[in-house]
Amino acid sequence: MVSNDAVTLVEVGPRDGFQPIGPLIPTATKIDYVTRLYDAGVRRMEATAFVSDRAVPQLADAAEVLTASQALPGLAVQVLVPNQRYCDKAIEAGATFISFVLSVSEKHNMNNVRRTTQDSVEEYARLVAGLPAGTRLRLNLATSFDCPFDGAVDPQAVIALLDQLVPIRSDAEIALCDTTGRTTPSHVRALFADAIARHAGPSWAFHGHDTYGLGVANVLAAHDAGARVFDSSFAGLGGCPFAPGATGNVATEDVVWTFGKMGISSGIDLDRLLDVAEDGVTIAGALSGGRVRNALHSQRCATGIA
Amino acid sequence: MVSNDAVTLVEVGPRDGFQPIGPLIPTATKIDYVTRLYDAGVRRMEATAFVSDRAVPQLADAAEVLTASQALPGLAVQVLVPNQRYCDKAIEAGATFISFVLSVSEKHNMNNVRRTTQDSVEEYARLVAGLPAGTRLRLNLATSFDCPFDGAVDPQAVIALLDQLVPIRSDAEIALCDTTGRTTPSHVRALFADAIARHAGPSWAFHGHDTYGLGVANVLAAHDAGARVFDSSFAGLGGCPFAPGATGNVATEDVVWTFGKMGISSGIDLDRLLDVAEDGVTIAGALSGGRVRNALHSQRCATGIA
Numbered sequence: 001m002v003s004n005d006a007v008t009l010v011e012v013g014p015r016d017g018f019q020p021i022g023p024l025i026p027t028a029t030k031i032d033y034v035t036r037l038y039d040a041g042v043r044r045m046e047a048t049a050f051v052s053d054r055a056v057p058q059l060a061d062a063a064e065v066l067t068a069s070q071a072l073p074g075l076a077v078q079v080l081v082p083n084q085r086y087c088d089k090a091i092e093a094g095a096t097f098i099s100f101v102l103s104v105s106e107k108h109n110m111n112n113v114r115r116t117t118q119d120s121v122e123e124y125a126r127l128v129a130g131l132p133a134g135t136r137l138r139l140n141l142a143t144s145f146d147c148p149f150d151g152a153v154d155p156q157a158v159i160a161l162l163d164q165l166v167p168i169r170s171d172a173e174i175a176l177c178d179t180t181g182r183t184t185p186s187h188v189r190a191l192f193a194d195a196i197a198r199h200a201g202p203s204w205a206f207h208g209h210d211t212y213g214l215g216v217a218n219v220l221a222a223h224d225a226g227a228r229v230f231d232s233s234f235a236g237l238g239g240c241p242f243a244p245g246a247t248g249n250v251a252t253e254d255v256v257w258t259f260g261k262m263g264i265s266s267g268i269d270l271d272r273l274l275d276v277a278e279d280g281v282t283i284a285g286a287l288s289g290g291r292v293r294n295a296l297h298s299q300r301c302a303t304g305i306a
Numbered sequence: 307m308v309s310n311d312a313v314t315l316v317e318v319g320p321r322d323g324f325q326p327i328g329p330l331i332p333t334a335t336k337i338d339y340v341t342r343l344y345d346a347g348v349r350r351m352e353a354t355a356f357v358s359d360r361a362v363p364q365l366a367d368a369a370e371v372l373t374a375s376q377a378l379p380g381l382a383v384q385v386l387v388p389n390q391r392y393c394d395k396a397i398e399a400g401a402t403f404i405s406f407v408l409s410v411s412e413k414h415n416m417n418n419v420r421r422t423t424q425d426s427v428e429e430y431a432r433l434v435a436g437l438p439a440g441t442r443l444r445l446n447l448a449t450s451f452d453c454p455f456d457g458a459v460d461p462q463a464v465i466a467l468l469d470q471l472v473p474i475r476s477d478a479e480i481a482l483c484d485t486t487g488r489t490t491p492s493h494v495r496a497l498f499a500d501a502i503a504r505h506a507g508p509s510w511a512f513h514g515h516d517t518y519g520l521g522v523a524n525v526l527a528a529h530d531a532g533a534r535v536f537d538s539s540f541a542g543l544g545g546c547p548f549a550p551g552a553t554g555n556v557a558t559e560d561v562v563w564t565f566g567k568m569g570i571s572s573g574i575d576l577d578r579l580l581d582v583a584e585d586g587v588t589i590a591g592a593l594s595g596g597r598v599r600n601a602l603h604s605q606r607c608a609t610g611i612a
Contacts, residue, residue: 181601184567185526213560213597217523220491247601254519261490291519295487295553
């Protein structure tokens with residue numbers, strides 16, 4: 001199972017990680033984290049989201065963070081948008097890589113973006129049609145495995161939705177998201193295998209949370225099935241304000257360490273990343289996660305690395 | 307990959323979990339934990355070890371804990387011994403299930419049991435020859451994947467050692483142990499597949515630590531390759547005093563939850579186990595681990611379960 005194929009990690013800490021934090025993080029501090037993550041080797045990042053300031057005051061500075069992130073050479077900067085209106089704002093602010101989200105679960109979609117899943121599918125089609133030429137696109141399918149309100153999600157519902165969504169833009173990157181962290185590697189492996197076998201066009205990504213300790217295990221299962229793009233958050237920051245009990249995203253340092261042990265490159269320097277992650281846990285109001293940071297901390301101190 | 311085959315969990319908390327705890331846990335408290343774990347459905351347990359009182363004062367009450375544990379109907383109670391002398395003491399105290407340990411890594415074996423690996427192999431052969439008829443046997447191969455002193459362990463060294471060890475008693479249960487928690491699922495899957503293909507006689511077990519967050523992922527990899535017996539520790543208690551940086555065993559509640567989600571029975575009642583685990587973290591001097599306990603804690607409180 002060991003492979004030397006490189007993987008792409010999408011650092012979602014500045015969006016998914018910062019989003020649920022109550023105390024406002026100064027914009028300059030956010031940009032400093034983005035820059036340090038870039039310096040550690042991160043080359044894809046979900047830097048912010050264009051969403052309602054009222055619903056998510058923490059991300060009200062999206063335009064500034066976007067501009068600063070896009071100034072870093074070679075960094076692919078995606079921004080999350082929930083609908084056409086906020087997509088327009090993102091494009092106006094200079095975004096060149098849009099991340100759209102809809103949920104397989106009706107209840108979660110209603111809670112997250114206040115419309116039915118089918119309405120979101122139609123919104124996605126309109127949004128794709130209106131994107132400026134050359135705009136890159138990520139489609140996030142939230143609750144692809146499990147819903148905080150309804151529990152396990154039928155894989156056939158995901159496949160049926162993909163049959164609608166993939167033809168809308170067959171070269172989009174599609175992330176199947178474990179929103180709650182409650183799925184298991186066997187479920188992840190099976191759904192990715194089915195989706196990939198059915199739709200060769202998209203590139204496939206996995207977005208998972210580590211609430212039940214299976215974050216990295218699920219990443220590896222998606223990798224086994226052919227996914228090569230993985231979302232993760234430095235220091236395991238994250239959570240979903242609309243998914244009760246869902247704590248952090250899988251920690252970037254845990255994913256980098258694990259792939260590294262398997263001889264699979266993520267292009268990220270673990271030591272530099274750990275320095276950023278150690279600081280990330282100190283952000284006021286942050287909920288951190290992951291294991292590798294603590295496991296390596298004493299060694300790093302003992303050998304004078306940190 | 308979903309299977310309905312049942313798995314056997316060996317609860318090692320009362321041995322591996324209690325062993326590194328400094329403050330002495332009263333014998334009655336230990337027996338209470340053993341009993342409550344049994345009441346939650348545990349049917350195999352490493353209840354204690356017969357080792358030097360001076361080296362491990364926490365387990366000086368081994369004989370009492372053994373007697374009380376063996377009084378529980380249907381509970382298979384194994385006790386760890388490092389050599390012939392302590393095996394004799396265990397048998398004398400009434401043990402009917404011996405767990406012997408040796409390390410693939412010379413340095414770790416020297417640190418752990420103060421002799422070369424080859425001397426331990428010969429000790430194992432003598433010990434097996436002298437066991438009373440009907441005594442069950444578990445052989446733990448420590449550092450089968452990674453050594454705290456020497457890093458990654460060559461799989462061929464493990465296979466060569468198994469070629470010596472398996473014929474000594476071909477129906478023993480053999481545990482390949484990830485002593486440091488630094489191995490990856492791909493390594494675990496490959497080594498178990500090789501070992502099982504080569505030696506059909508033994509039943510195969512996996513003993514892992516969760517230091518780097520891969521405890522459950524490695525359990526699932528061993529399961530994929532055919533292992534059906536897994537060591538785990540309630541509340542993720544554990545660690546190895548001779549393996550610097552190795553924190554807790556994989557948490558029993560994490561393993562029970564994960565297999566449960568996959569439709570695989572461990573025979574253990576998660577709610578009752580969680581009650582014991584929540585108390586386990588409060589033991590003075592204990593280092594706890596695992597994720598599921600915290601993830602479910604708020605839900606259990608909210609619904610009045612705990």
